[in-house]
Amino acid sequence: MSVYLVSVGAEEWFGDEEDGWDEVAAALNAELRRRGAPPYEDVPLAA
Numbered sequence: 001m002s003v004y005l006v007s008v009g010a011e012e013w014f015g016d017e018e019d020g021w022d023e024v025a026a027a028l029n030a031e032l033r034r035r036g037a038p039p040y041e042d043v044p045l046a047a
Contacts, residue, residue, distance in 0.1 A: 013040070
């Protein structure tokens with residue numbers, strides 16, 4: 001199974017804005033850790 005995060009940067013993903021993704025990010029990272037995978041932090045910017 002794969003998950004692709006498109007157009008979501010770490011600031012929006014982990015921010016605590018009203019319409020932010022913080023609850024989803026926490027749940028996804030918990031599941032990734034449970035499966036032995038690293039948490040989503042951010043993708044490096046293209047050079």
